[in-house]
Amino acid sequence: MSNKPDFEVFRGSSNYIASKELMNSVNVAIALKKPMLIKGEPGTGKTMLARAIADTLGKQLLVWGIKSTTKASEGLYVYDTVQRLYDSQFGGHDVSNIRHYIKLGKLGEAFVSDEQAVLLIDEIDKADLEFPNDLLWELDQMSFYIPETKETIHARHRPIVIITSNAEKELPDAFLRRCIFHYIAFPSPEAMSEIVRVHYADLDKKLIEKAMEIFYWIRSFDDLQKKPSTSELLDWLQALVIGGVEPSEIKEGSIPFTGVLLKKNQDIDSLLNQARDRRVVSGFFDAIRR
Amino acid sequence: MFTDFFFLLRAYGLKVSINEWMTLMEALDRGLARASLTGFYFLCRAVLIKSEADYDKLDLAFAHYFYGVETPEELLKKLWDWLDQEVPFEGLESGVPQLEATQFDLEELKKMLEERLKEQHEEHHGGNYWIGTGGTSPFGHSGYHPGGIRLHGQSQRLSAVKVAEQRRYRDFRTDRTLDARQFQMAFRKLRQFSSKDEGPRTELDLDATVDKTCDAGGFLKLVWERPRTNIIKVLLLMDSGGSMDSYSELTRQLFQATLKSRIFKELKVYFFHNCIYDWLYHDPTCSYNKWDATDWVMKNLDPEYRVIVVGDASMAPSELMARGGIIDYFSYNEQPGIAWLKKLTGRFEHRIWLNPIPQSKWYRTFGAWTIDEIRKVFPMYELSVDGIEQAVKKLRAAR
Numbered sequence: 001m002s003n004k005p006d007f008e009v010f011r012g013s014s015n016y017i018a019s020k021e022l023m024n025s026v027n028v029a030i031a032l033k034k035p036m037l038i039k040g041e042p043g044t045g046k047t048m049l050a051r052a053i054a055d056t057l058g059k060q061l062l063v064w065g066i067k068s069t070t071k072a073s074e075g076l077y078v079y080d081t082v083q084r085l086y087d088s089q090f091g092g093h094d095v096s097n098i099r100h101y102i103k104l105g106k107l108g109e110a111f112v113s114d115e116q117a118v119l120l121i122d123e124i125d126k127a128d129l130e131f132p133n134d135l136l137w138e139l140d141q142m143s144f145y146i147p148e149t150k151e152t153i154h155a156r157h158r159p160i161v162i163i164t165s166n167a168e169k170e171l172p173d174a175f176l177r178r179c180i181f182h183y184i185a186f187p188s189p190e191a192m193s194e195i196v197r198v199h200y201a202d203l204d205k206k207l208i209e210k211a212m213e214i215f216y217w218i219r220s221f222d223d224l225q226k227k228p229s230t231s232e233l234l235d236w237l238q239a240l241v242i243g244g245v246e247p248s249e250i251k252e253g254s255i256p257f258t259g260v261l262l263k264k265n266q267d268i269d270s271l272l273n274q275a276r277d278r279r280v281v282s283g284f285f286d287a288i289r290r
Numbered sequence: 291m292f293t294d295f296f297f298l299l300r301a302y303g304l305k306v307s308i309n310e311w312m313t314l315m316e317a318l319d320r321g322l323a324r325a326s327l328t329g330f331y332f333l334c335r336a337v338l339i340k341s342e343a344d345y346d347k348l349d350l351a352f353a354h355y356f357y358g359v360e361t362p363e364e365l366l367k368k369l370w371d372w373l374d375q376e377v378p379f380e381g382l383e384s385g386v387p388q389l390e391a392t393q394f395d396l397e398e399l400k401k402m403l404e405e406r407l408k409e410q411h412e413e414h415h416g417g418n419y420w421i422g423t424g425g426t427s428p429f430g431h432s433g434y435h436p437g438g439i440r441l442h443g444q445s446q447r448l449s450a451v452k453v454a455e456q457r458r459y460r461d462f463r464t465d466r467t468l469d470a471r472q473f474q475m476a477f478r479k480l481r482q483f484s485s486k487d488e489g490p491r492t493e494l495d496l497d498a499t500v501d502k503t504c505d506a507g508g509f510l511k512l513v514w515e516r517p518r519t520n521i522i523k524v525l526l527l528m529d530s531g532g533s534m535d536s537y538s539e540l541t542r543q544l545f546q547a548t549l550k551s552r553i554f555k556e557l558k559v560y561f562f563h564n565c566i567y568d569w570l571y572h573d574p575t576c577s578y579n580k581w582d583a584t585d586w587v588m589k590n591l592d593p594e595y596r597v598i599v600v601g602d603a604s605m606a607p608s609e610l611m612a613r614g615g616i617i618d619y620f621s622y623n624e625q626p627g628i629a630w631l632k633k634l635t636g637r638f639e640h641r642i643w644l645n646p647i648p649q650s651k652w653y654r655t656f657g658a659w660t661i662d663e664i665r666k667v668f669p670m671y672e673l674s675v676d677g678i679e680q681a682v683k684k685l686r687a688a689r
Contacts, residue, residue, distance in 0.1 A: 021332055024332045024336065027322070028333060029336070031317070031320060031322055032316060032317055032320075037340070088510075089509065129474060170474065170550075177309055177310055179340065181335075181336060
């Protein structure tokens, strides 16, 4: 299409590599004014995406991190009754005005913001099963009612809503129907080298190659409880650089700083077993060759 | 517009709603597909599909609708063999000619492909006419024709229109029969709240605050209490034996729902084959050496654990009643299965058995006799959302 689109277009940023498909989905979500639901393995940059969108479009980023105890209403507003009680005891403030004690949550903030904001609802699956349903109306209508002040808050500018999920819980259909969905697949080795290049531009090529080889080798084990992801690879590369490790020192038998890649004892054990099995097998073939 | 595509998607088992379809129409109206089929494919995926498990179904439906792609077997076997070879990569970068009129329409391409297939009798790599790898012919893979049909092979350029044919998301398919969410909702009721003597006091106790404040003559006194958390611990024992295979989808759903629900304080999972004997296994294959002794499990898990056994309880009477009745050829059990089940009964007060066989068939099925015997020691419910709800009630009930 040659004519300019009537919405702002996200094209990835200098420090975030987004696949064409992902950029496409983001732009569809922005154009259709729908929340964008992002799923994918941990460490594939779901959370980073929102920051990258905010940065490239020059918008404010509001992060609403979800915990198991988070309630939908907290994202809209909180009525600080305790503060009001205290103030009524000790004076100093005008307690007759409830409005002083209504504090907007992240979603509320995004609604009243003077400019369009990017709202990240991070790890929505951490919350209670009913949580997404409780937000349906607000995300659809972009408004909510505060009974205490008899006010309705309308969104001045419809925020760009990015929602991430680790698929710990199934999300309700009614909620899914309203979202634009994208699954971030784990990056291929080629895409991964590009990601590494963006983060560490001047790293020794040989070191990166060797590290990537080991990284994808480790990822190929099926019995790992937690496979290392992009962020672990990046951390590991940094550790290798700080530790002054030479590419030749990275071997399947002795991987420096294994703890950066694998976080569970069982995983480190099974890695050692794999390496030992490999040594036994290759030793066997060496013996035959001789 | 495309209404038959909508019905095709639904026929492929995708739960596309009218709302989503209207959203897609709106997106098309605004030119978000950028007038290309690839654009349309990604647009469909973003708007209509809500789980990576369904990506594969979309790929299939898309290929069906837009190309009528034949299954590989129907294509010339030889063609696939040629295309299986990877391209020699060097030297291609420099010599790509600029093509005029690069976009053919699909019908035209398909016709050309058929004709070309009839003409061509040998392998061909590179070049700009024959079907093969590399080169700029519109047919084959790894080539440089911007609007061609990619046949088989890894997409190295992604310029071909047929991304759908790759079926990259095949592994995510689940084919759900029952919604895992329904199971999770049922399990939510399995809650028993903690007593009030552990953990930090973080919740405002409103009633006590009012009382204390009144006691202090209207001077505000805040009272905090400890939040209540679920203290239910669950021991899940799953039959993964042969006769359970036909229910594997159902049990997998249940298993996922239990693992993911995260509402239990602790969750231990073991597997067994047909009946419980000396060992409980760590994985569904019941492989040798990956086990814990059943005695050890009973000793180490306190009696507060809620035991949920999932199995069809259908076996030969000897497997349940006889010494050495264990089905695995190389094993021998000193005590019959029923004795082990009774041991569990002695240790764990709260226990239920979930049976994937519908309750209406318990009296007529192959395992009717053993089902009846096991029901005497384990309260049995059918593995359905209703059954689980009843079972949960039973598990929660005070002794």
